[in-house]
Amino acid sequence: MLPAVAQESKFRPTETYLARRRIIARLMSFLLFMAAAASVLVTTGIVYVLVSESWNFFRQVSLLEFLTDTQWTPVFAEPRFGILPLLTATLWAAGIALLIGIPLGTALAIYLSEYAPSKVREIVKPLLELIEAVPTVVFGYFALLFLTPLFRMFIPGLTGFNLLVPGIVLGIMILPYVVSVSEDAMRAVPSSLREGAYALGMTRIQTSVRVIIPAAFSGITAAYVLGMSRAVGETMVLAIAAGQNPNLTGDPREGAATITAYIVQMAMGDLPQGSLAYESIFAVGLALFVLTLFFNLVGFFLRRRFREVY
Amino acid sequence: MAAVDFEHRVAFNPMSEAEASRVIGVAKRRDFLFAILGVFVLVLSMGMLTALIVDLLVDGLARIDYDFLTSFPSRRPAQAGILSAWVGTSLVMLTTALIAIPLGIMAGIYLEEYAPRNWVTDIIEINVSNLAGVPSIIYGLLALGLFVYTLGLGRTVLTAGLVLALLILPVVIVATREAVRSIPLIIREGAYGMGADKWQVIWHYILPAARPGILTGAIVGLSRAIGETAPVLTIGALTFIAFLPPSPVQPEFPFLNFDWLTSPFTVMPIQMFNWISRPQEAFHINAAATGLVLIAMTLTMNAVAIWIRYRLRSQARS
Structure with a gap:
């Protein structure tokens, strides 16, 4: 604390006070830097664990087999380790999620950014955040025990575990995120462009489609890419509602284990550390990490670009 | 290029008043439809959240x-x-x-x-x-x-x-x-x-x-x-x-x-x-x-x- 100044006009801080202040300042700037650097340590830890365990895995299973084999049977007497069934299931679910999330999210973002009065926007945005507040395991319950029985009444051939329903639920789950990132990008478009379009007699939808979307293109793409990354990495909804059976399928009405569902299933089974099955969850985890890292970096630079333009 | 097209259209094909009001009408209707679409998406996603909560309430409330x-x-x-x-x-x-x-x-x-x-x-x-x-x-x-x-x-x-x-x-x-x-x-x-x-x-x-x-x-x-x-x-x-x-x-x-x-x-x-x-x-x-x-x-x-x-x-x- 600084000594009170008002009472003494010739006040000079004492040497010990200044020395103490210098030490505290130096100590704090060091501690704060360490805290920020710790976040880099987390990434390093993730990469170290994934790579070192996968290394052991790939000494026994060739990378070629991992990427091309169409069977994933890690606990069979003659185990086969082809990631394709897990990967296709992951991409099916994420693809369906995007099919729902992108059109709905874009429409809602345009509505919020270009149509809605600010009062509506202020109410709607927190409401959308509430969707993000729902725990994923609860969404899993909803997908398996409410939506799936409901959809089975309309869609013939839909099995109890399937990729379609969790995909749709995932689409709703990523919706708030897609909306908030793309609306951010749209609102960052300078209003001079918007006013120019209005002055030419364009309607709001024409302005949105021909002026705002092209101008905010990189930001909107970032929203899609980051939404994709979330859908690919989502675990519980798929582990609950898509089943845990690796299944290379072209039909989303069937159930199939995704990468994330496989990891959960194996980790719950109390695997002996060092076994091939134990190492396999790190190998597929590494594949998942690389996939999402790629999406995240693309998203990061796209967002940074639209921020620089305006 | 676009600018040249625009000039031609204005110079040689002036719209009749009826045509202009038709074009404007179509544009306005589309605008309105889109606003409806936005509200619809909003209702849909909120409906999903409500359905989820109601489903939990119906299944589980009596158990607590x-x-x-x-x-x-x-x-x-x-x-x-x-x-x-x-x-x-x-x-x-x-x-x-x-x-x-x-x-x-x-x-x-x-x-x-x-x-x-x-x-x-x-x-x-x-x-x-x-x-x-x-x-x-x-x-x-x-x-x-x-x-x-x-x-x-x-x-x-x-x-x-x-x-x-x-x-x-x-x-x-x-x-x-x-x-x-x-x-x-x-x-x-x-x-x-x-x-x-x-x-x-x-x-x-x-x-x-x-x-x-x-x-x-x-x-x-x-x-x-x-x-x-x-x-x-x-x-x-x-x-x-x-x-x-x-x-x-x-x-x-x-x-x-x-x-x-x-x-x-x-x-x-x-x-x-x-x-x-x-x-x-x-x-x-x-x-x-x-x-x-x-x-x-x-x-x-x-x-x-x-x-x-x-x-x-x-x-x-x-």
């Missing part, structure tokens, strides 16, 4: 009573409860908050106030933004490989608290940065003008002013951690726990006891997952009841966060 909250899990669904689950959740959250909140605030302040513009800062920034997008299950693998086996922490409250803390760290960092950035320059300049040094400005002026914003971030982060299932499942948390960890407070000196940190545990989302996975209908009802308790907690926390932010904004306006 005093016994449900004070009983251990059981093989008999009608006698099972979530005592060990909510106690576990509370202890894990306590650990998470104690780690993530100070660490996140410190990192956020460093990035906002101290970080020089160089490649180290660039790496930290890209890293934080990437960490926010790493799937939660990958954090689970980190915890399994590093905390459980390499560091030998085991499948304990400490491991779970630590991994969830890392998971929500980006949320706290980002919230801190935004809160710090929004503090008016005048507060800073006033403090510097009085002879305070950088740390004094931060400690006595910036942090108190940023408190509501940081609090919002911490609440949102913790509400996410409460519902997180995948990383805690991955470290192999048990699903059937019929005892409580040692109490954190005790009557004898030194009154605090840290044995609970190394105790096995379960948490509410895992208890719920376990009950969903059973074939018997009666366990699904338990799952719905647990989900109801969970969702009540996360929605309340988020509502509080939204309210704090709303008050902040209306204060800033007045």
Whole structure:
């Protein structure tokens, strides 16, 4: 604390006070830097664990087999380790999620950014955040025990575990995120462009489609890419509602284990550390990490670009 | 090119008044239809959320009573409860908050106030933004490989608290940065003008002013951690726990006891997952009841966060 100044006009801080202040300042700037650097340590830890365990895995299973084999049977007497069934299931679910999330999210973002009065926007945005507040395991319950029985009444051939329903639920789950990132990008478009379009007699939808979307293109793409990354990495909804059976399928009405569902299933089974099955969850985890890292970096630079333009 | 076309059209094909009003009519109708579409999407997504909540209420509300909250899990669904689950959740959250909140605030302040513009800062920034997008299950693998086996922490409250803390760290960092950035320059300049040094400005002026914003971030982060299932499942948390960890407070000196940190545990989302996975209908009802308790907690926390932010904004306006 600084000594009170008002009472003494010739006040000079004492040497010990200044020395103490210098030490505290130096100590704090060091501690704060360490805290920020710790976040880099987390990434390093993730990469170290994934790579070192996968290394052991790939000494026994060739990378070629991992990427091309169409069977994933890690606990069979003659185990086969082809990631394709897990990967296709992951991409099916994420693809369906995007099919729902992108059109709905874009429409809602345009509505919020270009149509809605600010009062509506202020109410709607927190409401959308509430969707993000729902725990994923609860969404899993909803997908398996409410939506799936409901959809089975309309869609013939839909099995109890399937990729379609969790995909749709995932689409709703990523919706708030897609909306908030793309609306951010749209609102960052300078209003001079918007006013120019209005002055030419364009309607709001024409302005949105021909002026705002092209101008905010990189930001909107970032929203899609980051939404994709979330859908690919989502675990519980798929582990609950898509089943845990690796299944290379072209039909989303069937159930199939995704990468994330496989990891959960194996980790719950109390695997002996060092076994091939134990190492396999790190190998597929590494594949998942690389996939999402790629999406995240693309998203990061796209967002940074639209921020620089305006 | 477009400009030439435009001139031609204006010069040689003036629209008749009827045609012009038709074109305008079509455009206006499309505009209106799109507004309807926007509202429709909004209603659809909110409808989904409502359906989810109503479904949980219908399935599970009747199951929630005093016994449900004070009983251990059981093989008999009608006698099972979530005592060990909510106690576990509370202890894990306590650990998470104690780690993530100070660490996140410190990192956020460093990035906002101290970080020089160089490649180290660039790496930290890209890293934080990437960490926010790493799937939660990958954090689970980190915890399994590093905390459980390499560091030998085991499948304990400490491991779970630590991994969830890392998971929500980006949320706290980002919230801190935004809160710090929004503090008016005048507060800073006033403090510097009085002879305070950088740390004094931060400690006595910036942090108190940023408190509501940081609090919002911490609440949102913790509400996410409460519902997180995948990383805690991955470290192999048990699903059937019929005892409580040692109490954190005790009557004898030194009154605090840290044995609970190394105790096995379960948490509410895992208890719920376990009950969903059973074939018997009666366990699904338990799952719905647990989900109801969970969702009540996360929605309340988020509502509080939204309210704090709303008050902040209306204060800033007045």
